[in-house]
Amino acid sequence: MNIRLILNLLTLMTGGLVITITSIFIGKQAYFWLPPQAAAESHLIDDLFSFLVTVGAFIFLAVTSTVLYSVTFHRAKNYDMSDGPHIEGNITLEVVWTAIPIMLVLWIAAYSYQVYEQMGIQGPSHLLHLHNPISIQTADAQEKETPAETVSEPLEKIDVLAKQWAWVFHYPEKGITSTELHLPSDRRVRLALQSEDVLHGFYIPAFRLKQDIVPGKTIDFEFTPIRPGKYSLTDSQYSGTYFATMQANVIVETPEEYHEWLEKAVSHIPTPAKNQAASEYAQTSNQSIKTGWETVKPAAPPVVNFSG
Amino acid sequence: MTNISLEITGESHHHEPPTHWKTYFTFSTDHKVIGIQYLVTSFIFFLVGGIFAMILRGELITPESDLIDRTVYNGMFTMHGTVMLFLWTFPSLVGLANYLVPIMIGARDMAFPRLNAVAFWMVPVVGILLMSSFFVPGGPAQAGWWAYPPVSLQNPTGHLINGQVLWLLAVAISGVSSIMGAVNFVTTIVKMRAPGMGFFRMPLFVWAVFSAQIIQLFGLPALTAGAVMLLFDLTVGTAFFDPSKGGNPVMFQHYFWFYSHPAVYVIILPIFGIFSEIFPVYSRKPLFGYKVVAISSILIAAVSAIVWVHHMYVSGTPGWMRLLFMVTTMFVSVPTGIKVFAWVATIWGGKIKLTTPMMFALGGLIMFVFAGITGIMLSSVPVDVHVNNTYFVVGHFHYVLYGTVTMGMYAAIYHWFPKMTGRMFNEGWGQIHFWLAFIGTNLNFLPMHPLGLQGMLRRVASYAPEYTFWNVLASLGAFLLGMSTLPFIFNILISWLQGEKAPDNPWRAIGLEWLISSPPPVENFEEIPIVISAPYGYGKSEPLTANLENHATLIEAE
Ligand code: HEM
Ligand SMILES: [Cu+2]
Ligand SMILES: [Cu+2]
Numbered sequence: 001m002n003i004r005l006i007l008n009l010l011t012l013m014t015g016g017l018v019i020t021i022t023s024i025f026i027g028k029q030a031y032f033w034l035p036p037q038a039a040a041e042s043h044l045i046d047d048l049f050s051f052l053v054t055v056g057a058f059i060f061l062a063v064t065s066t067v068l069y070s071v072t073f074h075r076a077k078n079y080d081m082s083d084g085p086h087i088e089g090n091i092t093l094e095v096v097w098t099a100i101p102i103m104l105v106l107w108i109a110a111y112s113y114q115v116y117e118q119m120g121i122q123g124p125s126h127l128l129h130l131h132n133p134i135s136i137q138t139a140d141a142q143e144k145e146t147p148a149e150t151v152s153e154p155l156e157k158i159d160v161l162a163k164q165w166a167w168v169f170h171y172p173e174k175g176i177t178s179t180e181l182h183l184p185s186d187r188r189v190r191l192a193l194q195s196e197d198v199l200h201g202f203y204i205p206a207f208r209l210k211q212d213i214v215p216g217k218t219i220d221f222e223f224t225p226i227r228p229g230k231y232s233l234t235d236s237q238y239s240g241t242y243f244a245t246m247q248a249n250v251i252v253e254t255p256e257e258y259h260e261w262l263e264k265a266v267s268h269i270p271t272p273a274k275n276q277a278a279s280e281y282a283q284t285s286n287q288s289i290k291t292g293w294e295t296v297k298p299a300a301p302p303v304v305n306f307s308g
Numbered sequence: 309m310t311n312i313s314l315e316i317t318g319e320s321h322h323h324e325p326p327t328h329w330k331t332y333f334t335f336s337t338d339h340k341v342i343g344i345q346y347l348v349t350s351f352i353f354f355l356v357g358g359i360f361a362m363i364l365r366g367e368l369i370t371p372e373s374d375l376i377d378r379t380v381y382n383g384m385f386t387m388h389g390t391v392m393l394f395l396w397t398f399p400s401l402v403g404l405a406n407y408l409v410p411i412m413i414g415a416r417d418m419a420f421p422r423l424n425a426v427a428f429w430m431v432p433v434v435g436i437l438l439m440s441s442f443f444v445p446g447g448p449a450q451a452g453w454w455a456y457p458p459v460s461l462q463n464p465t466g467h468l469i470n471g472q473v474l475w476l477l478a479v480a481i482s483g484v485s486s487i488m489g490a491v492n493f494v495t496t497i498v499k500m501r502a503p504g505m506g507f508f509r510m511p512l513f514v515w516a517v518f519s520a521q522i523i524q525l526f527g528l529p530a531l532t533a534g535a536v537m538l539l540f541d542l543t544v545g546t547a548f549f550d551p552s553k554g555g556n557p558v559m560f561q562h563y564f565w566f567y568s569h570p571a572v573y574v575i576i577l578p579i580f581g582i583f584s585e586i587f588p589v590y591s592r593k594p595l596f597g598y599k600v601v602a603i604s605s606i607l608i609a610a611v612s613a614i615v616w617v618h619h620m621y622v623s624g625t626p627g628w629m630r631l632l633f634m635v636t637t638m639f640v641s642v643p644t645g646i647k648v649f650a651w652v653a654t655i656w657g658g659k660i661k662l663t664t665p666m667m668f669a670l671g672g673l674i675m676f677v678f679a680g681i682t683g684i685m686l687s688s689v690p691v692d693v694h695v696n697n698t699y700f701v702v703g704h705f706h707y708v709l710y711g712t713v714t715m716g717m718y719a720a721i722y723h724w725f726p727k728m729t730g731r732m733f734n735e736g737w738g739q740i741h742f743w744l745a746f747i748g749t750n751l752n753f754l755p756m757h758p759l760g761l762q763g764m765l766r767r768v769a770s771y772a773p774e775y776t777f778w779n780v781l782a783s784l785g786a787f788l789l790g791m792s793t794l795p796f797i798f799n800i801l802i803s804w805l806q807g808e809k810a811p812d813n814p815w816r817a818i819g820l821e822w823l824i825s826s827p828p829p830v831e832n833f834e835e836i837p838i839v840i841s842a843p844y845g846y847g848k849s850e851p852l853t854a855n856l857e858n859h860a861t862l863i864e865a866e
Contacts, residue, residue, distance in 0.1 A: 033761045045690045052688065056681035063677045066652050067670065076592070076659035081816070084593040084658040086847030093653070094597050094646075101645040105638040112688040113631055119690060122627055198458040199557060201622065201697060205763025208694040212623045214558055215458060216551035219624055232772070236622075236697045236765055238452055240459050241378050244768035280378075292377035293447035294464045 019061045027054030038231055038252060039207035040224040044115045046208070051111065055104065121209060123190055123220020156189040162200035162213050163299040164239060165246040165277035176265045179273040180308030181233060181250045183225045184258035193219040196299065201236030204250055212237050225252040241295040242277035249308045265306040272300075273307035325730075325827040335429065337421035338830055339410050342428050344728065346403025347721070349431055353395035354714075356439075358790055360388035365752075365786035368779050373770040381769035382450035383442075383471070389453030390438060390475065393571075394482045397713055399431050401578045402489050404720055405517045407728065409493065411821040412511050414502025414839060416831040419495040423488050430485035434478045441474040449475035452767060454564055455535075457549040457557045461542055468543060476539045483532040490524035493517060502820075504839035504854070511819055511843045512601055516581025519605040520574045523612060527567035527574075534563030558623055565616035573612045576708065577605055579716035580647055583669050586719055587651050589817040590666035591658025594844040597650040604643035611640050621692050630689045637687035644680060648673070663815075664738030668719035671746045675711030679704060682757065697767075700760025706753040710789075715745065718796070725800070726814045730827045731807030737799040744792035751785030818845055823856045 030046070030053040037043055074084075158181070159170040169178045183189055193202055195213040202221065203210040206229075211221045235246035253261065277298040284292060325340070326332070332345055363384050367375040376384070406424065410417055418424045441448040446465035449455065449472045460472055497518045501510070510518075538560060540546040547553035549560045588595045595601060617625060617633035651673060660666070682704040685691050695701060718741070725733050755778035764775045771779070813822040820837055821828070838854040845852065 033758055035762055045694055048688065049685070049691050049694075052685045052691065056685065060677055060681055063648065063652060064674055067655060067674065070652075070655045070658065071660055071662065071670065074591075074656070074658055074660050076661050080659060082592070082659065083847035084591060086594055086845075087596065087653075087657070088594045088844075089597040089600070090653075094600055094649075097649045098600075098642065098646055101642045105635075105641060108684065108688060109635050109638050112634060112690055115690045116627070116631065121693070198462070199456060199623075203697075203763070203765070205694070208690075210622050210693050210696060214551070214624050216554075217624065232763075234763070234765055238456070238459065238697075238767045240462065241382060241450070243382075244373065244378070244765075244770045284377075292379040293383070293450075294445065295379050296462050296464045 015065065019058060019065065022061060023054050023057035026057040027051065029053075034208075035206045035231075036227060036229070037206070037208075038204075038225060038227040038229060039209060040226050041119045041121065042206070042208040044118055048111060048115045052108065055108070119223075121211070121222055123192075123222050155187040156184060157192065158183075158189060159192045159194065160202060160213075161194050161196060162202070162235065162239075162246075163196035163302075164198060164296060165235070165242040165298055166273070166275050166302050167233065167235075167246065167248040168302040168304065169248075171262065174262050174266050176262060176306065177270065177302070177304040178265060178306040178308075179248060179302060179304050180306060181248055182258055182261050182265075183250065183252050184255040185225050185228050185252050187255060188222060188224045191221045193221055198239050199237045200239050200246070202233065203236035204231055204233050206231040206250075210236050228252050228254060228257075242280060242298060245276040245280065251308075268305040270303045270305050271307070273302050273304050275301035325829055335425050337417070337425050339406050339418045339421065339424060340728075340828060340830075340832075342424050343403045343405075343407025345428055346399050346406060346431065349428075349435070350396050350398075350400035350403060353391050353435055354400070355793065357388050357391035357396055358793065360384050360391065362786060362790050364388060365783040367769055368771070369783040371771050371773045371776055371779075376769075378769050379447060379450060382452075382767070383448040385767060386449050386452050386475075387438065390449075390479075391435075392709065393453060393575075394479065395431065395435055395438070397575045397709065397717075398482070398486065400717055401520075401575060401713075402486075404582075404717070404724075405493065405513075405578060406489075408724065408821060409496060409514055409517055410500070411824070411828060411832050412514050412819060413497060413500060413505055414820050414833065414837045415496060415500040416833060416836075418492050419500055420492050424492055427485045427488035427492070430481050430488075434482045434485070437474050437478040437481070441471040444469055444471055444474065446470050454561075454568065455479075455538065456564075457538060457541065457555075457560050458551060460538060461550055463542065472542060473539065476535050476542070479535050480532055480539070483528050483535070486524050487528050487532075490521040490528070493521040494525065497521075502837050502839055504837075508599060508602065509839055509842050510602070511581075512584035512595060512598070512605075513578065513581035515602045515605050516577040516579075516584070519609040520577040522606075523570045523574050523577075523609050526613065527570045530563050531567035531571075534560055534567075537563070558620070561620050561623055562616070565619045566613075569616040569619060570609075570612040572708070573608055575713055577608065579672070579713050580605065582716045582720045582723075583651055583673060584647075585819070586665055586669040586723055587654045588844045588846055589723075589815050590661045590663055590669075591655050592661075592846050593654055593658040594846050594848075595650065596653035597646070598842065598844065601647055601650045604646045607643040608640060611636060611643070615640060618687055618692070621689055622696050634687055634689050638684060641680060641684055648677060648680075663722075664733070664735060664742060665719045665723035667739065667742045668715050668722065668745075671742065672712050672715035672719060675707050675715065675749065679707035679711060682707065695760050697765060698760035699756040699764045699766055702766045703753050703756030703760060706749075706756070710749050710753065715749070718742075718745070721800075723815070724821075725803070726810030727821055727826050727828070729804050729807070730810050730825075731803050732810045732814065733803040733807060734799050737795045741792060741795040741799065744788060744795065748785050748789030748792050752782055752789050753785070755779070755782040755785070818852060819843060820852070820856075823853065 027050045030050040034046055161168040169181045193213045195215040197215060200213045201210060202213060207223060209223050229252055231250040233248045233250050278301050281298050331341060367381055445467050451460035463470055537548040541548055541550050547555040549555045549557050551557055584595055615633060615637040617629055618637045621630050686704060722733060722738055759775055759778045764771055810826045812826050824832060835855055837856045840854045841850050841852055
């Protein structure tokens with residue numbers, strides 16, 4: 001066999017190997033780019049993301065190194081005015097190159113589908129009203145190997161109300177209202193999301209979960225917190241002037257601590273909570289010279305048993 | 309087939325290109341004058357949008373909201389997005405297409421030259437409307453460039469004339485202008501090709517513009533309808549989208565994204581066309597897989613019509629719809645992947661010349677591959693649930709809009725500058741511009757990805773202190789990027805005024821535009837070319853036309 005050909009093949013294989021190893025390494029790093037994994041769903045999403053980073057890194061490195069190789073080694077010499085070879089196409093290559101992305105896409109779509117199915121974050125109202133053809137299992141159903149129906153029955157139901165620009169959490173069984181969201185760990189929770197005025201978005205980065213809240217609708221949203229700690233809930237759907245201030249603390253605690261908190265909170269007398277939007281608004285309207293343009297007035301600060 | 313324009317314009321008495329700058333301030337019907345009018349106007353708005361971007365990044369260099377008021381911040385990002393899309397990317401690409409398409413297909417003008425001029429003059433009107441909204445009570449629109457109700461319906465000033473109303477009028481006018489342009493382009497490309505120029509002898513830029521303009525025809529009516537309904541809700545109190553009166557705000561999102569996702573391809577397809585023109589010239593090889601690349605443009609246009617819900621995965625969209633649109637969205641990467649492969653194969657084994665346009669095209673290609681990869685991540689529902697509306701998205705679409713579209717635009721401007729002005733630009737300044745822009749773009753937009761993964765939201769004027777580090781980097785990149793426009797402006801102005809005289813075909817490129825003088829005469833061709841071979845005949849001494857001087861022999865001679 002031709003020595004040159006063998007050398008070329010060897011170079012190609014070494015290159016491919018280096019790129020593969022590098023992409024796998026980068027894919028592993030992907031976990032460090034994300035916040036702590038505080039919900040069962042976050043494990044699934046992070047694995048999928050890491051996989052996508054690996055594939056993506058491979059494609060990116062393959063394309064850029066080919067381009068850089070050409071640019072380095074296929075440069076026209078000064079004063080070389082001639083043309084390169086007249087190669088217009090190559091059917092085999094083109095077919096292969098269409099088949100590869102199609103297969104990759106199918107693979108990625110199937111994997112994403114599977115993850116989404118396991119998450120089962122959309123509550124039952126969707127299944128009932130829309131005749132959802134996809135049977136949804138839940139994330140922890142998979143882990144605990146129990147039939148989906150029994151585990152997916154949420155243990156905690158909490159109402160979430162969003163308004164310009166505050167969050168209010170209501171625990172209907174205890175009659176508690178709070179501006180801090182307390183959740184028991186390792187229990188499936190179902191939130192009923194509602195908005196009083198505009199679109200808001202329920203988003204806890206540590207849970208990797210997000211859902212828009214549409215005024216006039218109640219949206220069920222389910223997940224399982226797994227890691228005790230303090231996280232932040234933000235508004236992910238732009239909601240007007242003080243949008244950035246619309247944040248709340250999320251406290252995940254053991255079921256025992258959670259119940260203690262419920263007992264404690266219920267005994268508090270409701271008081272108006274601190275609210276950044278309201279205080280910023282009050283400040284600007286006191287100024288003699290108004291710098292900003294007129295804005296929607298923040299909703300009254302919520303009156304709650306517990307403000308974090 | 310080719311002479312529609314002659315009958316309509318009736319101003320064929322002089323054949324010299326415009327010699328006086330005042331021509332560019334008149335209602336000219338010459339497609340080349342209109343092209344330059346679009347290009348210059350849109351570049352001015354690019355600078356305006358850029359200044360808004362600097363103010364945004366200035367605010368975001370610290371976690372607190374301390375540089376500008378929150379209302380001003382919201383107005384700024386709304387105007388930045390709107391100006392960049394409706395007054396920079398769309399019009400600049402339309403301008404380039406206006407200039408090039410008739411010449412590239414061997415026509416004397418566009419099919420409807422007067423309509424063309426009217427469509428252009430609506431752009432400054434849109435600009436003036438948008439800029440004047442800074443002076444109405446309550447300031448400009450603050451609901452973001454997608455103007456989702458109910459926020460866009462909140463009108464704290466109570467005035468009928470407010471920023472949001474002006475914004476909606478501007479968008480509607482811009483839509484009308486684009487529809488006029490689309491009708492004109494599609495007719496021109498279908499009807500006015502020179503004899504012998506079959507569809508598969510059209511340059512890929514023309515294919516790209518054709519596909520893109522077809523999207524405009526089916527998409528824009530949806531956007532315009534949505535905008536008009538929103539305008540009614542806002543001014544006369546109808547309740548299409550107002551939930552407090554029984555309307556459905558999510559419906560607006562469907563109207564909006566049914567157009568605004570395909571709009572991304574309206575912008576990016578011509579850039580793909582530019583890449584396909586530039587790589588062969590500076591690699592001195594034919595475009596690899598010409599036919600597949602041509603067809604992939606049409607495929608992208610077709611698939612683009614059924615992907616819009618990927619912007620609404622978390623808007624209360626049911627699971628089956630999320631998954632359906634995930635699959636269609638991912639399939640866009642197939643025709644796109646074909647193109648990327650074709651470009652890489654074109655460069656491979658070529659005789660590469662790293663001129664300024666080639667550098668911009670290569671830089672743009674690499675950043676596009678990056679954007680495509682994050683795009684696939686975003687199309688995957690579970691990943692999107694996490695990063696939707698975070699800076700990961702902002703990073704992704706700026707890699708598209710700056711990394712690819714704006715870099716591609718620069719590549720095009722440099723590449724065709726000698727043709728348009730009859731002067732050469734300064735290569736050294738071009739290289740400086742490229743490196744500042746390339747480093748600036750990556751420094752600006754790469755940090756946005758870790759920020760988004762960590763959970764920093766888009767459209768926030770203040771943020772948690774742990775996000776500071778990457779934000780400082782991004783802001784430094786932004787200021788560098790702002791500076792990078794200076795060598796460009798300097799180069800273009802000086803070269804236009806006193807650059808070296810350009811020959812007709814400085815790059816020894818193949819294409820009808822390079823067979824006529826620089827700058828081209830009014831009506832482009834004294835004699836309509838008869839096309840006898842496919843484009844991109846590098847490495848093959850075959851003439852392109854039967855009657856015009858052919859440059860393949862020129863190459864042989866050198
Ligand atoms: C110096 C360059 C640029 C910088 C520093 C920059 C910066 C930004 C920032 C910080 C935002 C987010 C605002 C926020 O979420 O609060 C933004 C949004 C946006 N930018 Fe840029 N940008 C630049 C160039 C461009 C270009 C060239 C385009 C288009 C061709 C563009 C199109 C957009 C769009 C469409 C939005 C979305 C606006 C919205 O969400 O309402 N940007 N930009
Ligand atoms: Cu909100
Ligand atoms: Cu889209």
